[in-house]
Amino acid sequence: MTKEQINLGAVQETLLIPLYYRSLEAKSEHPRIDAHYDVDLINKIDYDFSKYNGKMSIEGCIVRSIILDREVNKYLNDHPDCVVLNFGCGLCTRTKRIDIKNSTWYNIDLPDAIELRNKLVDKQDNCYNIGKSMLDETWANDVKVKPGQDVLVIVEGVFMYLTEEEIRTFINIIKKNYRKVFALFEINHTIFANNTKFHDSVKKTNATFKWGIKHGKDLENITSGVKYFEEWNYFDLYENQGMLFNVFSKIGYVKNLSYKIASYEITSE
Template identity: 50%
Template sequence: MVTNTEKITLGEVQETLLIPLYFRAKETKKENGCIKDVEAAELVDKIDYDFSKFDSGKGSELGVISRTVILDREVQNYINEHPDCVIVNLGCGLCTRNVRLDLKQAKWYNLDLPDVIEVRKKFLKPKENCYDIAKSCFDETWPNDVKGDKDILIVSEGVFMYFTEDQVKQLIQLIKKNYKKSTLYVEVMHSLMAKHTKQHDTVSNTNASFNWGISQARDMAKLDPGLKYITEWNFVDEMAVLNNGLLFKISAKVNFFKNFCDKIAVFELTQ
């Protein structure tokens, strides 16, 4: 563990992991914050980076907090129902959900590229039954590092929009090849939003670019015959609770507007 600020080196897409980290830290430091992510707050204080360039991203900030509230709740619900499950946090970044939740007897795997895992190991304390895998999610060997093949939950937030559709299909096929049945919680971006990286309120301040989106979350099931759409949790529903603004309340009620917001889509994937 480091005690002073320290520069880190990340790839272009990997740098975007600092956006949710920063907003989780900001929310944690509020007197009545919706989440408490002490590790995120500590990391922001230790990493030498100009986080202030994200301060104008109010939409992203609200989206990150909404996403965090949703996934903290729903992943905990899954663990409660499957206390000895296996969770793969795909493209984990500096997510600390495994610290915040009660994992019971679950095994938790944080999967990301080597530069990200190096930062995790440098700044984050290990936790029992939690493991890091320093590989690309397209590396066909990563399932070999995951112990267990029952009650598999794949969680991926802020990741799929940086892939091409062919890469999304490749990843789905890789998961299907290795697990007879798995559950996927995947953040999905609308295709129109994915075409406008330069207009995004935070990602536009990095060199990363969106590559993929889909008009309806349920349509992702068309990418592979083994995918079955179950449900989705739209960020704007949580935004309407967290923010009293009229725009969010209206958007949460009108499906046309609501659909343009990111959501966590739930799928069952079988061989």
């Protein structure tokens, strides 16, 4: 079988990191997510994944999947006919792991990432791929939302590579096109902004962290129309990181440095 060569931009290349780590989880003795599909994808790609061996990142990618799978499931149970906008989708395989009900999914990412996704990920009913930047407001022209239909926005593994102004632009695009959405965003701490060298996996790429906030609620200060609900800290689900890690994770300041998934409501003005 001829494997797919990888030719991605610096940030887009990072989509391979969570894919690889999910595939490792699938091969573990007691996998916490059903990631067998990710193993199949890895086997189709010609790439040196061995450079990615960060223990914290492996755990972080799995915990992120656990939290988002759970929260997306909750939303779909309450809004089974919703539209899901999955930004920076890369090779996300969430729709292969969960029951998407009667929802319609739009996977949105830069053109080279979507080109790779189209080659590797099997087509699925009610799931569509859009090859545009999340900052290009014309992506909304490719999305069909019925009057009164609920909208869920997911952004994982993306905001840290954007500037605050770019995140403001994105949120304003959402506000311009939708009266109200429920959003799940991955949030990283300000300490990591411009400190990519401290990340055990992303430092092995040419991508750069640009943004962070200390608390999920701080996103309300970026632009109007953003209402914070709650957040889920990765530290709460980390496993097998050692006794010292477990001790430090109980310290509030240290724990707050962890990545989080935060939920929001974004409303038009």
